[in-house]
Amino acid sequence: MQLRLTVNGTEHALDLSDPRVTLLDLLRYRLGLTGTKKGCDHGQCGACTVLVNGRRMNSCLSLAAMHEGDEVTTVEGIGTPDNLAPMQEAFVRHDGFQCGYCTPGQIVSATAMLKELAAGWPSQVSGDLDAVALSDDEIRERMSGNLCRCAAYPNIVEAIREVAEQEGPA
Amino acid sequence: MSDTVQVERQQKMDSREDTDFFGGTAQGVLSTAMDRPDGPQKVTGTATYADEDHPPGTVFGWLVRATVTRGFVTGLNTDELRAMPGVLLVLRDDRLLRNPAQGQAGRAPVQFKGEVAYKGQPIALVVAESFEQARHAGLAAKADYLDRGGKAVICPEDAEFETPKAKQSSMGDLDAAMTAAAHRLDGEWTTPSMSHVAMEPHSAVAWWEDGKLTVRASQQMLKHNVKELADSLGISPAMVRILAPFVGGGFGSKLGISHESVAAAIAARKLGRPVAVPLHRRQVCETTTRRSESRQRVRLCCDRDGVLTGVGHEVWVSNLPGETFSEPVTQSTPFTYRGENREIAHHVGRLNITCAGSMRAPGEAIGVPVTEAAIDELAEMAGIDPIEFRLRNIPEEDPSKEIPYSSNRLADCLRRGAELFGWSERKPAGTRREGEWLIGMGMATAVRVNMLQESEARVVLLPDGSARVETDMTDIGTGSYSILTQIAAEALGLPADRVTTVLGDSDLPPAAGSGGSFGAASSGSSVTLAAQAVREELAKRMGADPGELTLKDGHAIAGNTRRSLPDLLGGEAIEGKGTIKPGSNARSVRQASWGAQFAEVAVSAVTGEVQVRRMAAVFAAGRVLNPKTARSQCIGGMVFGIGSALTEESHYDRRDGSFVNRDLAEYKIPANLDVPKIEIEFLEDRDAWANPMQAKGIGEVAVCGTAGAILNAIANATGVRFRHLPVTLDKVIAALPRP
Amino acid sequence: MRPFDFQRASGAAEAMDPGLRVIAGGTNLLDLMKHEVETPARLIDVNHVGLDEVRREGEGLRIGALVRNSDLAAHEAVRRDWPLLSRAILAGASGQIRNRATTGGNLMQRTRCPYFYDIHARCNKREPGQGCDAIGGFTRSHAILGASEACIATYPGDMAVALTALDAVVEVEGQGGAREIPAAGFHRLPGDDPSRDNDLRPGEFITGVRLPAPLGGRQVYRKVRDRRSYAFALVSVALAVTMEGGRMTRVRLAFGGVAHKPWRVPEAEALLEGHAPHAALFDRAADAVLEGARGQGDNDFKIELLRRTLVATLTDATGDAA
Structure with a gap:
């Protein structure tokens, strides 16, 4: 089947011979975009987080075939080693990673999460569903879908907090 | 190609090293909170892990695993699998592993040879053109088993325990001390089986060129892994190269080789194509290693002032039949606190579940929490603040060895x-x-x-005054890229960005590898020694003693002379080799x-x-x-x-x-x-x-x-x-x- | 994952075909397909059929089946008038999964029983008549209420627990026409046919969920689990309680993590309604909820846990200024 989708601004027209290919495996094995990681392949770790039409999701739990016409952003589309995005810079400065394997997912997730927060979306730790404010616990909860066994969590929270505060109040 | 001068320095730790070398260096980059040099790659997804950067034509393998707990594999629906779309190979091979190699084994672990010792054990590999085809065929595999009547033992309660003589020790009379003590505690604790859960699943991509095998793998200790893989395959270690530039966490689970590299290597050989075997998370959990569960009896007693008079720590752990590793739960118990009467006992039971191996802080990770809980309890009984209680019990020297x-x-x-x-x-x-x-x-x-473990590194000071560090050390998130860069920069008087550190390639000088908390000390020492050898050569060129040489910001300074490194090098490179070896200081x-x-x-x-x-x-x-x-x-x-x-x-x-x-x-x-x-x-x-x-x-x-x-x-x-x-x-x- | 035919629906009617398996968010179906627990031969992608609106309907609310969990939880009307639903959704899964998971798909999610998930274990839900390896196995996550000899699995979700307490109605449509199923009756007990998770008939498709007028009062979703986020409930309590003159005038209660469906016991609600909050009364309500509760060994603790969580939730919600 034919599949057209845009990844990091580049349009791809693909002949997808097998509908079983997940969005994650399409990125990693067919488009060579291995920045997006496979930690569990079942939506239980968040390492495969990408943006689809601006929203974060687990690319392992979606078939590539379901993304006809979609705009996908992976970590490679967030910034490059020579031109880091503020979130990536903050992760480096705060040592928000160790082995680096969950890191692309954390960064993509954090990038989208701040937009969700800015849009006023509540979370399970929001005291008031209608008055969501930035706090360490809000960041922790909203980033809990990204497991990190090296457990850089406190540094991840610091990095995100710094970016959030630079970008203005949520 | 410019000329290269080769120099070398070795050290064996047989005595106290009173010279604090880094106390006298001038660059000021070591011990600073430098950002990781590998950070920009990691945060942009450009750092490549095992199942990445595939050679063209790579095909995919999926491990087939036993659905019984014990028995022998007598057949497999190979024909059926071979006929499935995309399937290239159904591999049954005695060289497949029963379980991974233990850390620093340096030789093949127990291999398959048809026998199943635990449920989920790999018994075959299916290779197909695509990952999707391989996974489906792998799940469609059906094996026949012969149950030779051996009873599977799952629970420690049902296990028979061995008591290895070397793992027992005793001093004084603990029973008598307990009886005589003002306060005593005799309790039993348990800790469960645990899983390492490195975020990167174990994966291998193998290919052969001119009879030589290259494997991208997620491993912690390349020099040992090369030997383990070669021995498993029955080839010379010289014919094996392992690449692990980035490792997505290890925590002990990637100390030794496991199923995926052996299976990928055999399949790649048979097919004449690169084969990737990325393990599924379930396969990682079941077929790699676990931390053993433990049962621990702790006996403690102290006098009225809270001074310990006796310490007993007896533990029961487990592993697969035939594995020599057993979680060294009591490792730190003998030397942490006072107590002249001591009993340390260790028992290992045989279970038919996932192989037990080293997991972050093997021994202390589960032994210390238990002894510390017991100490806390005893302090409470004695009516003494837990911190004060511990302070009263810090010995002058290791009481078990009197060192x-x-x-x-x-x-x-x-x-x-x-x-x-x-x-x-x-x-x-x-x-x-x-x-x-x-x-x-x-x-x-x-x-x-x-x-400390033996470790070797090369530090090359290039004609332009920059330096390259090379060793087959891994960075599993620990920060090897950072600290080795800093060590070389400090020793050679260079800003950190003038040093490039290359790791994770077994063709480089053999390092200790990452494990046991000895990685930084061992590989860092080898880099220190290599850089010191380069310094000696520079000192010679400056006509100074090494101790009188200052290196800073790319310049050498001795007496009234200050010269830039490129000037001093005169178009040559200086290649220093450093080797650190453990010695009698370990005892x-x-x-x-x-x-x-x-x-x-x-x-x-x-x-x-x-x-x-x-x-x-x-x-x-x-x-x-x-x-x-x-x-x-x-x-x-x-x-x-x-x-x-x-x-x-x-x-x-x-x-x-x-x-x-x-x-x-x-x-x-x-x-x-x-x-x-x-x-x-x-x-x-x-x-x-x-x-x-x-x-x-x-x-x-x-x-x-x-x-x-x-x-x-x-x-x-x-x-x-x-x-x-x-x-x-x-x-x-x-x-x-x-x- | 077994090979399958894939097609994309342009309208919901195309999905009302017993020969097709509907995929929406895919967050559970693909998970199961990878393990070959689910092996559909034909998949139809309904992500582009619309049905993605939340709109006022009289005093109530109509939620399209394709509304994503994130959007529903963040919807201003839901936040204000049905906060229990927001809270329940936000207690589940992760931000990434909620962005993808849909209202209809969430109702359709299957049990997380590890034996159901293992094609080498016996499971009556996966293969009717095969037997149940969960019984006698590791049962920490399993049911304490409404289980049968054939199946002890639990429904794992949170959203449906809130919908059950809120008297929501599930709208379904098939070739035979449209019908409505009360949320409380949508999921079923395993009985001797655990292969059927719910009351949906072959070819029927969830088109939406309707919420009746807001219940007001205090609304609480308390989820108890082994870690603080990104974990399924061991026990959850959904409560909506209205107080007037120091008495509980309306009480709605539902429980998650304890049965093959969101558990609701109208008798317990009736027991509470019309009375002033009181510890002994809460205990009696708990007795009513837990009537017939039976553990499987590893999950025996859920009986006590449910009691404590229920009593504490009631106490907190009816205390101080309530």
């Missing part, structure tokens, strides 16, 4: 930690409450043996990293949920090479400890040994929300016995005190001593009355 400590700042850690954490605010057990939440504070000593002194750890918890009187509200720790572990990466290592260790205290447990079905919670949803490592603010401090410390850098291991010590501090905090919150880890809410509500 001095290389350095031991435990007392300072305890005092500083108490201050940092606000220990004086601690209330009597069961008296602090906020709504339904019972609040408590606890602490524990952290201790982990310090080791003549007691080396360990030390710390004091603190936790505050909240326990719901309603649901039994336990939340860690804050943690703090102070460590003394020799020279800190990079406080940023060292802090991250300690935070990571402490969160590992939260998991082992509260949530992590591998559940095996007691009927057939199925690993029931073999995924990341049900094997619960802490998530971000589970982790509070963590404060870390390092004390100034130098260990002149440990290595030329006077540094010690930092990657594991922080695991060791965490669960103990949490257990003791729970006891302070609830008044109840929980002795079975993890302290899940079902255990808590069983012990707490309805609110």
Whole structure:
């Protein structure tokens, strides 16, 4: 089947011979975009987080075939080693990673999460569903879908907090 | 190609190294909180791990695993599988592994040869053109088994235990001491089987060129892995190259080779094509390694003043039949505290479940929490503050061997930690409450043996005055890229960005590898020595003694002479080789990293949920090479400890040994929300016995005190001593009355 | 994952075909397909059929089946008038999964019983008549209420627990026409046919969920689990309680993590309604909820846990200024 989708601004027209290919495996094995990681392949770790039409999701739990016409952003589309995005810079400065394997997912997730927060979306730790404010616990909860066994969590929270505060109040 | 001058320096740690080399260098880059040089790659997804950067034409393999617990494989529906779309190969081979190699084995582990020893054991590999085809064919595999009547043993209660003579020790008369003591404690604790859960699943991509095998693999110790893989395949180690530029976490699970590299190598050979074998998370859980469960009996007794007179620690752990590794639970018990009467006993039972192996801080990670909980209990019986109790029991020397400590700042850690954490605010057990939440504070000593392993590195000072560090050391998140860069930059007087560090290629000089908290000390020492050899050559060219040479910002300074390195090099490169070897210091002194750890918890009187509200720790572990990466290592260790205290447990079905919670949803490592603010401090410390850098291991010590501090905090919150880890809410509500 | 035919629906009617398996968010179906627990031969992608609006309908609310969990939880009307639903959704899964998971798909999610998930274990839900390896196995996550000899699995979700307490109605449509199923009756007990999770008939498709007028009062979703986020419930309590003159005038209660369906016991609600909050009364309500509760060994604790959580939730919600 034919599949057209845009990844990091580049349009791809693909002949997808097998509908079983997940969005994650399409990125990693067919488009060579291995920045997006496979930690569990079942939506239980968040390492495969990408943006689809601006929203974060687990690319392992979606078939590539379901993304006809979609705009996908992976970590490679967030910034490059020579031109880091503020979130990536903050992760480096705060040592928000160790082995680096969950890191692309954390960064993509954090990038989208701040937009969700800015849009006023509540979370399970929001005291008031209608008055969501930035706090360490809000960041922790909203980033809990990204497991990190090296457990850089406190540094991840610091990095995100710094970016959030630079970008203005949520 | 310019000329290269080769120089070399070796050191064996047979004596105290009184020269603090890095105390006299000028660059000032070592021991700074430098950002990781590999950071930009990691945050942009350009760092490549094992199952990435495939050679063209790579095909995919899926491991077929046993559906029985014990028996022999007599057949497989090979024809059926071969006929499935895309399938290229159904591989059954006696060289496949029964279980992974143990750390530093350097030879093949037990191989398959048709016999199944645990459920989920790999028995074949299916290779297909695409990942999707391979996975489907792998799941369609059906094997025939012959049950030769051997009974599978799943539960430790049913196991027969061996008591290896070398793992028992005794001093004085513990029974008599217990009888005579003012206060005594005799209790039993248990800790569960645990899973390493590195975020990168074990994966291998193998290809052959001119009879030589190259494997991209997720491994921690390349020089040993090359030998293990070669031995498993029956070829010379010279014909094997392993690439592991980035490793997505290890925690001990990637010390030795496992199934995927052997299977990929054999399949690639047969097919004449590159083969990738990325393990599924379930396969990682079931077929790699676990931390053994343990049963631990601790006996402690002290006099009226709280001085320990006896220490007993007897443990029961397990492994597969024939495996020599057994979790060294009592490793630090003999030398941490006083007590002239001692009994250390170790038993290992044989189980038919996932192979047991080293997991972050093998031994101390589960032994220290238990002894620290027992110490806490005894302190309470004696009516002495737990910190004061520990301070009274720090020996002058290792009481078990009567040898001095290389350095031991435990007392300072305890005092500083108490201050940092606000220990004086601690209330009597069961008296602090906020709504339904019972609040408590606890602490524990952290201790982990310090080791050094042979390690080799090359440091090349290039004609342009920049330097390259080369060793087959790995960076599994530990910060090797950072600290080796800093060490070379400091020793050669270069800004860090003038040093490039190349790791993770077994063709480079053989390093110790990452494990046992010895990676930084061992590989760092080899880089230090290599750079020192280069310095000696530079000193010679400056007509000075090495001790009179200052290297800073790319210049050499001696006496009144200051020359730039390119000028001094005159178009040549200087290639220094450094080799560090462990020596008698490993026996003549007691080396360990030390710390004091603190936790505050909240326990719901309603649901039994336990939340860690804050943690703090102070460590003394020799020279800190990079406080940023060292802090991250300690935070990571402490969160590992939260998991082992509260949530992590591998559940095996007691009927057939199925690993029931073999995924990341049900094997619960802490998530971000589970982790509070963590404060870390390092004390100034130098260990002149440990290595030329006077540094010690930092990657594991922080695991060791965490669960103990949490257990003791729970006891302070609830008044109840929980002795079975993890302290899940079902255990808590069983012990707490309805609110 | 077995090979399958894939097609994309342009309208919901195309999905009302017993020969097709509907995929929306895919967050559970693909998970199961990878393990070959689910092996559909034909998949139809309904992500582009519309049905993605939340709109006022009289005093109530109509939620399209394709509304994503994130959007529903963040919807201003839901937040204000049905906060229990927001809270329940936000207690589940992760931000990434909620962005993808749909209202209809969430109702259709299957049990997380590890034996159901293991094609080498016996499971009556996966293969009717095969037997149940969960019984006698590791049962920490399993049911304490409404289980049968054939199946002890639990429904794992949170959203449906809130919908059950809120008297929501599930709208379904098939070739035979449209009908409505009360949320409380949508999922079924396993009985002797655990292969059927719910009351949906072959070819029927969930088109939406309707919420009746807001209940007001205090609304609480308390989820108890082994870690603080990104974990399924061991036990959850959904409560909506209205107080007037110191008495509980309306009480709605539902429970998650304890049965093959969101558990609701109208008798317990009736027991509470019209009375002043009181510890002994809460205990009696708990007795009513837990009537017939039976553990499987590893999950025995859920009986006590449910009691404590229920009593504490009631106490908190009816205390102080309530």
